[in-house]
Amino acid sequence: MAAIRWNVRPEANRPGRIVERLHREVNRLFSELSPGRGAEGGGVFPLVNISEDDENLFIRAEMPGIGTDEVELSVTSDRITISGERKVEAEGMLNAHRREREGGHFNRTLQMPVRIDPEKATAVFKCGILKIAVPKAKETEARQVKIQYEE
Amino acid sequence: MEEQDLRAPEKIEHSAPAEGTRDLPMFVPAVDIFESADALILLADMPGVRADSVSVDIKDDLLTIRGNVAVEGEGERMLVEEYGTGDYYRQFILGKTIDRSRVAAAMKNGVLTLTLPKAEAAEPLKIAVKTG
Numbered sequence: 001m002a003a004i005r006w007n008v009r010p011e012a013n014r015p016g017r018i019v020e021r022l023h024r025e026v027n028r029l030f031s032e033l034s035p036g037r038g039a040e041g042g043g044v045f046p047l048v049n050i051s052e053d054d055e056n057l058f059i060r061a062e063m064p065g066i067g068t069d070e071v072e073l074s075v076t077s078d079r080i081t082i083s084g085e086r087k088v089e090a091e092g093m094l095n096a097h098r099r100e101r102e103g104g105h106f107n108r109t110l111q112m113p114v115r116i117d118p119e120k121a122t123a124v125f126k127c128g129i130l131k132i133a134v135p136k137a138k139e140t141e142a143r144q145v146k147i148q149y150e151e
Numbered sequence: 152m153e154e155q156d157l158r159a160p161e162k163i164e165h166s167a168p169a170e171g172t173r174d175l176p177m178f179v180p181a182v183d184i185f186e187s188a189d190a191l192i193l194l195a196d197m198p199g200v201r202a203d204s205v206s207v208d209i210k211d212d213l214l215t216i217r218g219n220v221a222v223e224g225e226g227e228r229m230l231v232e233e234y235g236t237g238d239y240y241r242q243f244i245l246g247k248t249i250d251r252s253r254v255a256a257a258m259k260n261g262v263l264t265l266t267l268p269k270a271e272a273a274e275p276l277k278i279a280v281k282t283g
Contacts, residue, residue, distance in 0.1 A: 027232045043158035047234040051227035058227055062159070062234050064196040064261035086157055088183065100181040101196055104157035113230060127221065128198035128261015 045106040046082060046130070050113070056135050057116055064128035065101070071130065075118040080132060083107040162235055175220065176237030180263075184243075191249065193265040197239045199223075202258035207265060209251055214243045216263065 046061035061082055063071065071084040088103035115137035123132045163179040180195040193216075197205070200218035208215040218239040250270040257264045 024232065024235070027229065043161070045157040045159040047159045048231065049224075049229065049234060049236075050231040051224050051229045053227050057230075058224060060223070062198040062261075064198040065194075066260060095186050097184040097186060097191075099183055100160070101183045101194060102157060102160065106157040125260070127201055127258075128196070131223070 044108055045086070045104075046108065048108075048110060050110070052136075056133050057112060057114065059110065059132040059134075061130040061132075062128065063125075063130055066125075066128070068125050071125075073123055073130075073132070075116070075121045075132075075134065077115050077118055077137065078112050079109055080112065080121075080134075081107070081109045082130070159234075162237075164235070164237070165240060173219070173238065175222070176235050177240050178235070178237050180216070180218070180239040180241055182241065189269055191267040191269070193243075193263075193267065195239070195241070195263040195265070196261065197258075197263055198261035199236065200239065200258070200261060200263075205256065205258055205263055207254070207256045207263075209245065209249075209254065212245045214245050214267075216241050216243075216265070218263065 046063045048059055048061045051058045051060075059080060063086070065088070066084065066086050070087065071082065074081045083106060085105050086103045088101050116134045117137050118134070121132060121134040123130060125131075160181055165177040165179060180197050182196075183192075183194045185192045185194075195216055195218075197218040197220075199220040201221055204219040204221065206215075206217050208217075216239070220236055220238055222236060245267070248270050250268045253268045255266040
């Protein structure tokens with residue numbers, strides 16, 4: 001796997017674009033270094049994007065061709081595990097001209113960057129992307145602490 | 152660690168000048184192509200693409216598949232980005248044996264299934280071979 005994909009399109013070389021791309025690539029490189037990825041000497045499935053807003057974490061996993069009953073999701077206060085099987089059907093087919101899509105079992109545990117509230121996690125499967133939304137645990141919110149003066 | 156035999160393929164980005172008008176990367180969808188007795192079946196992984204954002208076009212012998220991804224997460228801050236979000240685009244040269252009028256496309260769970268029925272076989276032409 002190439003460490004950096006570079007784009008040879010001249011259009012892509014406008015300055016803003018380069019910075020955006022560099023930003024993306026740096027993020028990706030750091031993602032690759034994070035635990036969970038490449039731990040077994042290879043890639044993992046599914047690949048995820050994790051984002052946040054002020055109250056929630058959002059985990060999106062690309063899992064095309066997987067039905068809701070083929071995935072199991074478990075959420076703890078700091079971890080999310082996605083497991084299941086991707087079946088790539090080929091019944092009744094005489095022969096395969098191309099096989100680029102892969103099937104098999106998967107099991108991935110993601111360490112969350114902050115503590116979350118597993119009771120309130122929701123998950124939606126849409127267009128082959130599993131989207132998990134989970135509120136951050138209340139205790140991680142910064143609390144203003146009043147300082148008292150003592151003589 | 153439980154069994155894990157599935158790995159996500161790296162998304163391949165188009166480097167040829169097959170560009171979209173949107174400022175998004177353009178990926179090559181992974182495909183399977185099978186042949187059954189009466190049709191070619193093409194399956195293409197295009198996660199994030201809704202059924203109404205797929206276009207399948209056949210012009211002469213050129214089959215063009217494209218899918219525009221539904222961009223989500225506006226206003227969210229990205230923490231980890233393992234996969235890129237972008238459109239999908241791929242072209243194939245078809246054999247002449249496809250019956251274009253009966254091509255069917257379906258999108259489910261981010262996978263496009265394209266059924267390309269084979270044209271009715273022409274009357275077999277018998278050629279007598281003379282000896283001499």
